[in-house]
Amino acid sequence: MSNSAAPDWFAKAISQPAESRFVDVKGTPIHYLLWNAADTHKPGLLFAHGLRAHARWWSFVAPYFLSRFRVAALDFAGMGDSGHRERYDITDFSLDIVAVLKDAGFGRSTLVGHSFGGGRVARTIADYPEMVSRAVIIDSHIAVPEIGRREPPQLELRPKKIYPTYEAARARFRLVPEQNCAADYVIDYVGRHSLQQVDRGWTWKFDERMQLHRADETLEWAAKTLESIAIPVTFMYGDLSIAVSRKLAHAIVKHLCHGHGPIAIPQAHHHVMLDQPLALVAALKATLY
Numbered sequence: 001m002s003n004s005a006a007p008d009w010f011a012k013a014i015s016q017p018a019e020s021r022f023v024d025v026k027g028t029p030i031h032y033l034l035w036n037a038a039d040t041h042k043p044g045l046l047f048a049h050g051l052r053a054h055a056r057w058w059s060f061v062a063p064y065f066l067s068r069f070r071v072a073a074l075d076f077a078g079m080g081d082s083g084h085r086e087r088y089d090i091t092d093f094s095l096d097i098v099a100v101l102k103d104a105g106f107g108r109s110t111l112v113g114h115s116f117g118g119g120r121v122a123r124t125i126a127d128y129p130e131m132v133s134r135a136v137i138i139d140s141h142i143a144v145p146e147i148g149r150r151e152p153p154q155l156e157l158r159p160k161k162i163y164p165t166y167e168a169a170r171a172r173f174r175l176v177p178e179q180n181c182a183a184d185y186v187i188d189y190v191g192r193h194s195l196q197q198v199d200r201g202w203t204w205k206f207d208e209r210m211q212l213h214r215a216d217e218t219l220e221w222a223a224k225t226l227e228s229i230a231i232p233v234t235f236m237y238g239d240l241s242i243a244v245s246r247k248l249a250h251a252i253v254k255h256l257c258h259g260h261g262p263i264a265i266p267q268a269h270h271h272v273m274l275d276q277p278l279a280l281v282a283a284l285k286a287t288l289y
Helices: 009-013 092-103 118-128 166-170 183-190 219-228 245-256 277-288
Strands: 019-025 028-034 044-048 070-074 109-114 132-138 195-198 201-204 235-237 260-266
Touching: 009 183, 019 092, 028 201, 044 118, 070 092, 092 118, 109 118, 109 166, 118 132, 118 219, 132 166, 132 277, 166 183, 166 195, 183 260, 219 245, 235 245, 235 277, 260 277
Parallel strands: 044 070, 044 109, 109 132, 132 235, 235 260
Antiparallel strands: 019 028, 028 070, 195 201
């Protein structure tokens, strides 16, 4: 299904003009989208995506906040249109966030992160508290001692398959964890921006060599990090998510000094912005406005 079949709210959101910018982080070009750079009187709002996703996962959510914020969404290193690294140390993703905030001229900002991006938001607040005024973390499996760590599946380190046509590649697009309840026009949009054309056809943008090095992020580290955060943080999750249970969501909020929520998004799975985008917009506006 093409975007022409999308409802007006979606078409209006993705039609909002966004600048495509790059900033260097330790020799790696980090890409981000910036919607309304000229509104310098407004505070900054940065959206951070999940693992192997990209900034365009936010393109139909972020524009609904232009009246109140200057808005950006980044591609983490090794994902989207950002460059690749030889080694992916978990601490470097916080540098990606900080660099984008500085390059966009945001100053102390609001951060919104989903899944992997939510964990990077928490780390950024802990390591660079002067850069963040408040945050929203969405369906991020942050390990805490009373729940324990659920080890994420190892990423497959194998060459990406090259498909002869865009249509063949798009047909292979899958969400991880898998969910089939998002509208076709949403999946078509994020899938199209997940692909790139290469010499012999089409393939995925993410770095298939990426393996995350997170040895320092122990259960004790996670709890201490959450407890050290001195700014307001709201936790949201999909009430049908297989990544974050109600018990874990409440435990995460309990560890936050100024935690709010948790807010369960009705009928949402892990990829909340894909299957319940308008509900997520409403919840974010109620939190941030």
